[in-house]
Amino acid sequence: MFQIKRLVAEPLLRLSCVASASNSVALSRPVELPADSSRQALPLKRLLAHAQANVPFYHDRLQEPDSSVATVSDLLNAVPVTTKDDIEANFPDGVTDGSDPADWRMMSTRGTAQRLITIQGFEKRDAVRAANLRMLRLAGGYRPGMPMVEIPPEVCENVCGEMGEEDEGVLSHLWSMLRERRLREQKSIRDLRGLVERNWIFNRKTYSGFGIHGSHPPPEILDQYVAGLRRDRPYLLKALATYLTTIAKHLRDSDAKPLSIPVIKTMGSRVTPGQRELLETSFGGKFWDDYGSAEFGSIACECDQHHGLHVFDDFFIVEVVDANGGRVADGELGWVLVTDLMNLTMPLIRYKIGDVGRIDHSPCACGRTGPRLTVTGRAHDVIVDREGGWCTTDDVVDFLESQPVVDSAQVSVKSKGWYEIAAVAIRNASIERGVLAASFAQWIGGQPRVDVNVVSTLRPEAGGKFRYVRGDLERR
Amino acid sequence: MSEPWRDDFPALADGMVYLDSAATTLKPQPVIDAVRWFLEGGTAAVHRAVHAKSVAATDRFEATREALARWFGADTDEVVFSRGATEAINLVRRGLPSLGHVAVTVMEHHSNFVPWMDVPRCDRISVDTDGNVNEQELKESLAAGAQLVAVTHQSNVLGAVTDLRMISELVQKQNAALLVDAAQSASHDPPQLHDLKLDFIACSAHKMLGPSGAGALIVDRKWYPKMRPSLLGGHMVEQVHLDGWTMQSPPHSFEAGTPAIESVIGWGAAVNYLQQLGPDAIADRLATLTDYLLQRLGAIPGLNLVGPVSGRRGPLAAFHLEGMEATAVARIVSQRDQICVRSGYHCAQPLHEHLSMAPTVRASLQLYNNEQDIDRFCSVLDSVAKIACM
Ligand SMILES: Cc1ncc(COP(=O)(O)O)c(C=O)c1O
Ligand SMILES: [Zn+2]
Numbered sequence: 001m002f003q004i005k006r007l008v009a010e011p012l013l014r015l016s017c018v019a020s021a022s023n024s025v026a027l028s029r030p031v032e033l034p035a036d037s038s039r040q041a042l043p044l045k046r047l048l049a050h051a052q053a054n055v056p057f058y059h060d061r062l063q064e065p066d067s068s069v070a071t072v073s074d075l076l077n078a079v080p081v082t083t084k085d086d087i088e089a090n091f092p093d094g095v096t097d098g099s100d101p102a103d104w105r106m107m108s109t110r111g112t113a114q115r116l117i118t119i120q121g122f123e124k125r126d127a128v129r130a131a132n133l134r135m136l137r138l139a140g141g142y143r144p145g146m147p148m149v150e151i152p153p154e155v156c157e158n159v160c161g162e163m164g165e166e167d168e169g170v171l172s173h174l175w176s177m178l179r180e181r182r183l184r185e186q187k188s189i190r191d192l193r194g195l196v197e198r199n200w201i202f203n204r205k206t207y208s209g210f211g212i213h214g215s216h217p218p219p220e221i222l223d224q225y226v227a228g229l230r231r232d233r234p235y236l237l238k239a240l241a242t243y244l245t246t247i248a249k250h251l252r253d254s255d256a257k258p259l260s261i262p263v264i265k266t267m268g269s270r271v272t273p274g275q276r277e278l279l280e281t282s283f284g285g286k287f288w289d290d291y292g293s294a295e296f297g298s299i300a301c302e303c304d305q306h307h308g309l310h311v312f313d314d315f316f317i318v319e320v321v322d323a324n325g326g327r328v329a330d331g332e333l334g335w336v337l338v339t340d341l342m343n344l345t346m347p348l349i350r351y352k353i354g355d356v357g358r359i360d361h362s363p364c365a366c367g368r369t370g371p372r373l374t375v376t377g378r379a380h381d382v383i384v385d386r387e388g389g390w391c392t393t394d395d396v397v398d399f400l401e402s403q404p405v406v407d408s409a410q411v412s413v414k415s416k417g418w419y420e421i422a423a424v425a426i427r428n429a430s431i432e433r434g435v436l437a438a439s440f441a442q443w444i445g446g447q448p449r450v451d452v453n454v455v456s457t458l459r460p461e462a463g464g465k466f467r468y469v470r471g472d473l474e475r476r
Numbered sequence: 477m478s479e480p481w482r483d484d485f486p487a488l489a490d491g492m493v494y495l496d497s498a499a500t501t502l503k504p505q506p507v508i509d510a511v512r513w514f515l516e517g518g519t520a521a522v523h524r525a526v527h528a529k530s531v532a533a534t535d536r537f538e539a540t541r542e543a544l545a546r547w548f549g550a551d552t553d554e555v556v557f558s559r560g561a562t563e564a565i566n567l568v569r570r571g572l573p574s575l576g577h578v579a580v581t582v583m584e585h586h587s588n589f590v591p592w593m594d595v596p597r598c599d600r601i602s603v604d605t606d607g608n609v610n611e612q613e614l615k616e617s618l619a620a621g622a623q624l625v626a627v628t629h630q631s632n633v634l635g636a637v638t639d640l641r642m643i644s645e646l647v648q649k650q651n652a653a654l655l656v657d658a659a660q661s662a663s664h665d666p667p668q669l670h671d672l673k674l675d676f677i678a679c680s681a682h683k684m685l686g687p688s689g690a691g692a693l694i695v696d697r698k699w700y701p702k703m704r705p706s707l708l709g710g711h712m713v714e715q716v717h718l719d720g721w722t723m724q725s726p727p728h729s730f731e732a733g734t735p736a737i738e739s740v741i742g743w744g745a746a747v748n749y750l751q752q753l754g755p756d757a758i759a760d761r762l763a764t765l766t767d768y769l770l771q772r773l774g775a776i777p778g779l780n781l782v783g784p785v786s787g788r789r790g791p792l793a794a795f796h797l798e799g800m801e802a803t804a805v806a807r808i809v810s811q812r813d814q815i816c817v818r819s820g821y822h823c824a825q826p827l828h829e830h831l832s833m834a835p836t837v838r839a840s841l842q843l844y845n846n847e848q849d850i851d852r853f854c855s856v857l858d859s860v861a862k863i864a865c866m
Contacts, residue, residue, distance in 0.1 A: 092860060093863065104863065106800075106804060117811075
């Protein structure tokens with residue numbers, strides 16, 4: 001079966017693109033821009049002019065197009081930062097371009113912290129597909145038809161709430177097209193294509209998440225995941241970081257034969273640098289990082305040098321800025337801003353995505369010359385230390401997980417200089433609360449109050465994701 | 477009517493539009509003050525001690541019982557405190573464990589549906605899209621021996637108001653009992669226990685401008701001898717010996733343990749507040765606002781209201797917006813202009829199943845709302861509808 005899927009998947013993908021007038025296979029091939037990135041100036045000018053003329057929110061924020069300004073940085077310097085609050089306060093009519101909504105899709109992220117809803121036209125959706133294909137190919141060599149397993153975050157359903165959107169099958173969609181004589185209708189064809197892609201071209205199995213077990217399910221449950229992976233033999237495993245690390249530790253501690261899954265990826269969460277080795281040993285493959293979001297799709301991914309994420313700079317302009325929106329020097333920490341060159345329907349320009357990271361414009365050893373991004377965590381997870389320095393999620397998690405007998409831990413800033421830690425011990429060991437408190441206090445500096453609680457499992461947030469640090473950088 | 481009432485609700489000071497009163501109401505200052513009185517200086521156990529603090533707290537606690545009795549046309553000893561409407565309904569279900577046959581409508585809130593599902597025979601009486609209870613089915617169920625009928629006074633989704641007099645007459649003819657879930661109507665249209673010949677009324681403080689954690693079962697006292705207390709412990713007993721106990725008289729026999737004293741005291745202040753304005757004035761104001769809401773919503777393209785469009789209707793409106801998930805609508809109006817509405821099944825999934833209805837958006841009103849609230853809501857909906865239905 002796997003071989004058959006391998007054989008038909010690529011032709012099917014091409015065919016479905018032709019059938020629905022889509023450009024995504026062609027788009028998925030990366031374009032190497034000249035080092036000065038002046039070619040980005042054209043699409044950026046197009047975006048700015050379009051937004052200024054058609055999108056009420058941007059009308060006064062952007063200047064009338066000025067043909068004398070030629071460089072990307074000059075163009076961007078004249079644009080204020082766009083926040084989630086800005087978008088929400090003007091959604092939907094104020095932030096869209098007045099084009100025909102028949103072809104729009106709303107991308108909505110579930111969960112508590114991410115409230116935003118993005119609108120994407122056909123062109124943008126095509127670009128999202130393309131970026132996803134590119135990311136899979138570049139970071140790990142995945143080709144359509146290869147088996148993959150996904151373990152997405154468990155979404156918590158409550159009784160009074162809404163049903164999730166149902167995933168329609170390919171055949172049932174085809175059947176309804178036949179029955180309702182919509183075989184030639186563009187929209188139906190595009191929908192069909194989306195379904196073929198999701199279900200057939202990506203040879204994808206989805207496992208359910210840990211659910212009520214939190215971050216640390218009992219060994220029997222973890223055995224089931226391992227058995228599933230041995231049975232399904234995926235080329236690629238993509239899961240919530242917490243699921244990956246917990247399963248990997250289980251493999252390590254249970255003396256089981258390591259797996260051999262060539263490509264490991266995370267979804268909707270971060271794997272810290274300190275966790276990579278564990279994942280690679282236990283799963284028997286390589287961890288390939290990538291970066292994306294519900295608003296944008298895939299934005300950047302690693303090459304085989306594993307040294308920063310190559311930004312898809314024909315689709316996006318990524319900047320790293322300080323609190324005033326000014327770009328910081330290469331290698332310095334700041335807020336990540338994304339400008340989407342492909343979404344004209346709802347333009348997101350210098351959009352503060354809520355992550356912090358660093359940027360590097362030097363050429364990569366792989367030969368690519370575009371900028372490389374390193375994301376180190378969510379902005380609201382950053383702890384500001386006594387000197388005003390930033391400790392990002394990566395720093396905090398790697399520090400805590402390097403402590404003796406700590407398996408994983410969560411930190412909350414209760415107020416300035418007061419931290420609360422919830423820690424899970426490694427199997428059959430116990431955490432000395434005083435010792436952990438003292439070493440965290442020394443690490444963060446000052447004379448903080450540190451309360452340590454020892455727990456058996458960590459709870460996810462309402463959206464199913466785990467939050468390891470509740471920081472104070474963006475606390476109001 | 478002018479709006480002196482609005483200023484009594486400090487929660488509105490931040491400029492939000494609150495259209496989710498069917499879920500829980502905002503609290504006026506007198507309620508906040510009453511709760512504060514108990515927490516600050518008035519703290520004491522009720523019913524237990526003879527010291528001055530306890531006597532004062534007990535007085536105010538029992539005053540709520542009296543106010544509720546007046547509000548629902550009952551006697552003071554016919555009010556049993558509970559933690560809310562849900563617990564009140566369960567007091568009846570657990571109190572009458574040998575019930576063999578009951579009838580409920582399909583538009584009940586889960587809290588007046590689930591507790592009855594384990595009765596050996598539980599008839600589900602259908603309703604039409606306007607929420608009219610199927611009289612024929614109800615008659616048949618009663619003729620077949622239904623011992624108790626549990627109905628909502630006002631549907632929390634359709635807004636339909638149940639014809640309690642009609643149902644009560646049918647029920648009496650067959651000597652059955654009638655339980656009314658008044659959670660939605662209690663603030664402005666409290667059903668009258670004796671006047672309507674009801675047997676049980678369930679309500680929650682938090683939907684009547686009061687605090688959460690308190691509710692009541694209003695009981696025709698003829699039921700007391702037949703009901704078994706479902707919670708045992710302190711306060712509900714008169715004498716306890718090493719080998720047995722005797723029960724207090726009702727309603728106390730159904731109130732084991734320390735109650736939510738500050739909530740009950742706050743609730744008393746809420747009922748006083750409602751009394752002062754008078755149920756008729758409140759109902760009038762809500763009717764005016766509801767008409768305006770329906771009229772504004774009706775003018776939005778692609779918006780489909782559920783429930784009755786004319787006739788008696790509670791102060792809420794649920795609807796679908798073509799091409800939009802209900803959750804997305806609720807989220808957008810919240811993000812866009814601080815407007816609080818509910819989306820989903822509203823804890824009435826059987827009704828949605830019965831009418832093959834997708835989750836709805838629900839806007840509900842209370843006396844502190846005004847026309848501008850509705851205007852703000854509808855203007856955001858207008859812009860959402862523009863993108864949704866072209
Ligand atoms: C009609 C109806 N009945 C019962 C209830 C349950 O009330 P409570 O949760 O306060 O017990 C509600 C609350 O939403 C309701 O709307
Ligand atoms: Zn590279």
